[in-house]
Amino acid sequence: MKHSFEAVSLLTTSKGMLEVTIIPAMNQPDWIIPSSLILSIDDYDERIATYLWQQQEVAVFHLVPSDQPVDIIVVLEGNTVAHRLALQTVGQPYQMQVRISDVEDAELPERYRQIAQSNSDANHDDDDNNDNNNALQSDHASNENSSNDAEDTADKRFRENVVTSYMFNTVVIDDEPYLVPDLDKIAHQLVDLDS
Template sequence: MNKIIKHSFEAVSLLTAENGLLSVTIIPAVGQPDWVIPSTLILDLVEYDEYIWTYVWQQQDIAIFHLQPRDITPTSLVILEGNTDVHRFGLQFKGALKSLQVRISDVKDVPLPAEYMPVIEENSEAETAADAILTSDILINTTSYSSFDAKFSESNILSYLFECVEIEGEVYLIPDLDKIAHHLVDLDS
C-alpha cells in the first residue's frame, strides 16, 4: 500500500510578508457554512453552469466535489492544488468567490452551528451526530469502511469537516482537503 503524502502547509507558511496576513478565499456553499481555503491553493477559476463529476483541466481529468445540491444550477468551479497532480480536484459552486486578508488572531475556532448538524430521528439507534452519520444511508458505498474517520460523503458535512472558524462575525467551514482529494482519487481509480 502506498504511503499517503500529507500537505506540509502550516498556518505560518501561508502568511504573507504584508503584516502577517493570511490570504484566504471564501467559496459559497449551500446547506452548510461557506468554505474558507488558502488562496494559494486555487489554480484556476472556471465558469461552468452544468453539474459535472469530472472536468478536463490542462489535459488532466479533475474530479469534482459539489458545494450545492444537484437541483441547484452551479455557476463556477475552482481547481485546487493537491499533494500531487493526481490529487488536484475541483469544487463546483453557485455564486462568487470572495478574497480576504485576515490576521490569524482574527480567526476564532467555533463549533459547527446547530442548524448544520445531522438530525437524529427519535426512533433511530443513533445517540450522537457522529453515530447518525455512521448509521445513515449515504450516497456512496461505505460497507468496506470500518471507522468514522474513513466514512465520507458530500451530503454529510461531518465527514469532511476539518474545523469551523469565525472571521469578521461570519462562520466558515475549513474542509479536510486531503481527505476529499484522496476520496475522489480512490473513487476515480
C-alpha cells in the same frame, strides 16, 4: 480557544495576514481556503463528477445539493498532480485578507448541525435500502456485482452532504462561520473512490 487553522505556512510577511478565498456553499458555512491553492475559477453550469482541466481529469466535490444548479468550478492544487481537486458551487468566490489572530475555532452552528444530521440520517436510510436490495440478489447475481459492493463500501466512507466529519473544521471570523476543509483528505477520498 486556540485555533487550528492549518494554513499558517502560507502567511505573508506583511503583518501576519493570510490571503484567503471564500467559496460559497449551500446548507453549510462557506468554505475558506488559501488563495494560493487556486489554479483557476471557471464558469461551468453542468453538474459533473470529473472536470477536464488542462488535459487532466480532476475529481469534483460539490458544495451545493444535487437538485440545485451550479455555475462555478474552482480548481485547487493538490499534494500531487493526481490529487488536484475541483469544487463546484453557485455564486462567485471572493478574496479577503485575514489576520491569523482573528481566526477562532468554533462549533458548527446549530442550523448547519441540524441539516448535517438530517443528511446523515438520509444517507443511513439509503444505505439500509441498498443493503436490503443487495440481500435479495441471488448468489449468481452477487458474484457479478462484487465490484459494485466494493464501490458501495467506499461510497459509505465519504459523503459530500455531511460536513460534521473529521475533514472539516469550523472557524469564525468577524462573527461569521466558515468551514476549513482538509483538502488533502477530501482529494484522497475522491481519487480513491474514482480508481
